Amino acid sequence: MALLVAGAFFMENLDATVIVTALPDMARSFQATAVDLNVGITAYLLTLAVLIPASGWIADRFGHRRVFMVALAVFTLASALCAGSQTLWQFAAARVLQGIGGAMMVPVGRLAVLRNTPKSDLLIATAYITWPGLVAPVLGPPVGGFITTYASWHWIFLLNLPLGLLAMAFTWKLMPASAGEVEKRPFDVLGFVICALTCAGLLYGLDKLGQNPRDWHPYALLATSAVLLVAFYYHARRTPAPLLKLDALKVPTYRVTFNGGSLFRAMVSAHPFLLPLMFQLGFGYDAFxxxxxxxxxxxxxxGMKPMTNAVLRRYGFRSTLIGSSLVLTACTFFCALMTPATPLALILPTLLISGMARSMGFTAYSSMAFADMPQPLMSSANTLFSMTQQLAFGLGVAFAVIFLRMGESILGVDHDTLGSYHIAFAAIGVLTLLSMLDLWRLPANAGAHVTGHAAN
Incomplete structure (x- = not known):
């Protein structure tokens, strides 16, 4: 079941990134510009962010298997509609429908795995589920370029059809039909609206800020999102049956994952976005x-995956996460020093070690999130985790763009230069260091009953 959810997660994340290199070809098909095609990417991400908060309640109300299968069906149908789109707005509407399926797919699947996996097997199950979040953003651009070059952009979406049907067949066989014994609660409509507007305003505001930092509209959107976030906090505290139970944040291991872990995931997601651009626009390499x-x-x-569980059992969550963050920070700062004269003998090992640190930290944070979570809070904790993880992916790219624009402003240029990428990587390195602040307060044996680590 963990592998099934991992496959769905991979399909969703690959779909979110694979179209980047296909944008020029798609733009020609729709008789639009490549920039105009951003509406398809933004519509998908915003739909995910808006609807993920409702996924926990829907899974508890209608059952894991039923919701997961419907989500797969919607995602598969939307993929066919994307491939058959004749205009830009048809494509954008199909991407919204695809986002609806994606918002229900992975959070509900992860919740089914968490509810049916013993604590002793949680590390292995979480490792299966989390690797697509790291692999898909890296594979997406080259896969999209290959498909677009040797077939057509339509096949990016058509390939989802057999995969979706196969996943539905395995879902029927492997996933429990019911949600189990869970608390039945009414749907928090007001909380959902506030949370959805907060997430949408945050993502859209940062996206617009990266495009034009001199415009006042992005700042107004971000300020409104901050006010709505405070309103949601007080609403969740006072409502008998809130959409998201914030009690999960009282669990120390989960709180660290929510705070520093979200910042770590955001910085991790910035690397696959910045590196291809720096190598092409800064170094002068071709896309291939x-x-x-x-x-x-x-x-x-x-390469890191076979060693992940052994490292966690040997060193525990705290030491592993501190080590991974330090290694990733060092690699990030080295990226800020790379030039076309830097030998490949230095660039390749740096990227390899960076990938290993990303994998180790990502898996450790995801496993630690639910290590100490009591079953009654599992659904709400999973929904909150899924929402913040999706936001972190979007925020990482948004921050990368903002740092690039900041570099251009500092250097006094109006286009991408190698120096602006160096400044962006330096800023990401600093934020990666800041993500470690919560880790120092964790006890050395945090989550030991999951890792089997015995602190000295």
Whole structure:
């Protein structure tokens, strides 16, 4: 079941990133500009952010298997509609429908795994589920470029059809039909609206801020989101049956994952976005060479996976996360020093080690999130985790764009230069360091009953 959910997660994340390299071809098909195609990416991400908060309640109300199968069906149908789109707005509408399926797919699948996995097997199950979040953003651009070059952009979406049907068949066989013994509660409509507007305003505001930092509209959106976030906090505290039970944040291991872990995931997601652009626009490499270099991150991700559980059992969550964050920070700062004269003998090992650190930290944070979570809070904790994880992916790219624009402003240029990428990587390195602040307060044996680590 964990592998099934991992497959769905991979399909969803790949779909979110694979179209980036296909935008010029798609724009020609729709008789639009490549920039106009951003509406398809934004519509998908905003739909995910808006609807994920409702996924926990829907799974508890209608059952894991039923909701997961419907989500797969919607996602598969929307993929067919994306491939058959004749206009830009048809494509945008199909992407919204695809986002509806994606918002229910992974959170509900993860919840089913968490509810049916003993604590002793949680590390292995979480490792299966989390690796697609690291692999798909790295594989997406080169895969999209290959499909677009040797077939057509339509196949990016058509390939989801057999995968979706196969996943539905396995869901019927492997996933429990009911949600189990869970608390039945009414749907928190007001909380859902406030939370959805907060997430949408945050993502859209940062996206617009990266495009034009001199415009006042993004700042107004971000200020409104901050006010709505405070309103949601007080609403959740005073409502008998809130959409998200914030009691999960009282669990120390979960709180660390929510705070510093979200910042870590955001910085991790910025690397696959910045590196291909720096190699092409800063180093002058062609798209194929840049894609091959970024695939070194993928090799690090995969190479680290067989060692992840052994490292966690040997060193525990706290030491492993501190070590991973320090290694990733060092690699990030080295990226801020790379130039076309830097030998590949230094670039490739740096990217490989960076991928290993990303994989180790990502898996450790995801496993620690639910290590101490009591069953009554599992659904709400999973929904909150899924929402913040999706936001972190979007925020990482948004911050990367903002840091690039900041670099251009500091250097006094109006276009991408190698120096602006160096400034962006330096800023990401600083934020990666800041993500570690929560870790120092964790006890050395945090989550030991999951890792089997015995602190000295």
């Amino acid at each position: 060479t840049a894609g091959l270099l970024v695939l070194t991150l993928f090799a690090g991700n995969i």
